[in-house]
Amino acid sequence: MKTVHELLTEARAALPHRPSPSEAVRAQRTGALLIDLRSDDQRRHDGLIPGALVIPRNSLEWRCDPGSAWRHPSIHDYDQQLVLICDQGFQSSLAAANLQQLGLRRATDMDGGFVAYRAEGLPVASSHAPLRGKRSNAAARHWDAIYETRAPEQVSWYQARPETSLELVDALAVPHDAAVIDVGGGASLLAESLLQRGFSDVSVLDVSERALRHLTDRHGSADRRLHVIRHDLLSWTPQRRYDLWHDRAVLHFFQDPVERSRYVEVLEAALAPSATAIIGVFALDGPHQCSGLPVMRYGARQLAELLGDGFRLVDERREEHRTPGGALQPFIWAAFTRRNQNILPA
Numbered sequence: 001m002k003t004v005h006e007l008l009t010e011a012r013a014a015l016p017h018r019p020s021p022s023e024a025v026r027a028q029r030t031g032a033l034l035i036d037l038r039s040d041d042q043r044r045h046d047g048l049i050p051g052a053l054v055i056p057r058n059s060l061e062w063r064c065d066p067g068s069a070w071r072h073p074s075i076h077d078y079d080q081q082l083v084l085i086c087d088q089g090f091q092s093s094l095a096a097a098n099l100q101q102l103g104l105r106r107a108t109d110m111d112g113g114f115v116a117y118r119a120e121g122l123p124v125a126s127s128h129a130p131l132r133g134k135r136s137n138a139a140a141r142h143w144d145a146i147y148e149t150r151a152p153e154q155v156s157w158y159q160a161r162p163e164t165s166l167e168l169v170d171a172l173a174v175p176h177d178a179a180v181i182d183v184g185g186g187a188s189l190l191a192e193s194l195l196q197r198g199f200s201d202v203s204v205l206d207v208s209e210r211a212l213r214h215l216t217d218r219h220g221s222a223d224r225r226l227h228v229i230r231h232d233l234l235s236w237t238p239q240r241r242y243d244l245w246h247d248r249a250v251l252h253f254f255q256d257p258v259e260r261s262r263y264v265e266v267l268e269a270a271l272a273p274s275a276t277a278i279i280g281v282f283a284l285d286g287p288h289q290c291s292g293l294p295v296m297r298y299g300a301r302q303l304a305e306l307l308g309d310g311f312r313l314v315d316e317r318r319e320e321h322r323t324p325g326g327a328l329q330p331f332i333w334a335a336f337t338r339r340n341q342n343i344l345p346a
């Protein structure tokens with residue numbers, strides 16, 4: 001017979017490094033699966049870890065054994081790095097030791113559990129899905145009102161030609177058969193410019209129906225090469241994978257760390273292995289606001305940190321955008337390629 005202390009010591013001796021919460025979040029960016037074992041009540045009360053799978057403790061072994069008929073769809077081999085999370089990091093050690101016995105040699109648990117995660121100030125998402133719905137509606141109302149009252153050529157971000165975006169597409173030699181998505185593309189001329197250049201699969205996602213109507217009124221809706229998606233980017237679940245992600249002046253509106261981490265989750269879910277992301281945002285010396293909303297300003301380094309180790313910075317440029325009203329707005333542009341490692345199947 002053993003004491004519970006001996007049981008725990010023995011379990012931990014069998015585990016590889018037990019990451020701290022911030023180490024676990026970094027590992028998640030390069031493919032580790034975080035698995036939240038906390039109870040429904042704990043998650044409802046304390047919130048969620050963005051991107052973590054929720055698997056109840058009582059079905060853990062069945063859901064994580066790659067050879068089990070009940071395995072979770074995200075579990076596919078014995079070499080995956082799995083980081084179990086409970087409330088304080090005790091029960092999760094015992095559970096991880098069980099997974100070790102199943103041959104999951106990289107199964108471990110997060111040191112200190114959710115309590116330590118929250119104490120480090122890492123992002124916690126609300127477990128109340130309706131809040132996200134409310135947020136989406138508010139965003140749609142805000143942007144619809146703008147596109148309702150101003151012509152596309154009058155908004156401060158208007159460009160007669162999306163110069164820097166096209167230069168980057170050329171510099172990165174994106175092939176014409178690449179599946180492209182312009183997130184928060186609104187009424188921008190980028191999609192049509194790409195189609196004119198011979199691209200054959202261009203999607204534009206935007207939360208504003210009014211913005212997208214400007215695009216389809218201009219271009220028509222019969223072109224099967226153009227796909228229009230009306231959705232809040234942060235609550236969107238991509239139904240396919242894309243080779244090129246383009247974002248001009250959207251990410252900088254996401255002020256909350258939970259929103260930024262959700263942005264990266266969506267980007268990761270949307271992008272194919274070896275895909276490219278082009279992101280243009282207000283530079284560190286750029287404006288503090290756009291369309292009446294506060295924005296977050298970036299340098300290429302901050303963008304690279306946000307995207308994490310799964311992406312390699314391959315190009316970086318600065319642009320002085322002149323608004324239709326004549327003001328100058330410094331933008332920073334960064335292009336990333338996805339490192340082709342540890343990518344989970346779609």
Ligand SMILES: C[S@@+](CC[C@H](N)C(=O)[O-])C[C@H]1O[C@@H](n2cnc3c(N)ncnc32)[C@H](O)[C@@H]1O
Nearest residue numbers: 143157184185186188206207208232233248249
């Ligand atoms: C500053 S405009 C930039 C538009 C376009 N990218 C361009 O360069 O012309 C920001 C765009 O992001 C869209 N947007 C803002 N928040 C969004 C969200 N959460 N999901 C999807 N689109 C969003 C707005 O409707 C708007 O079209």
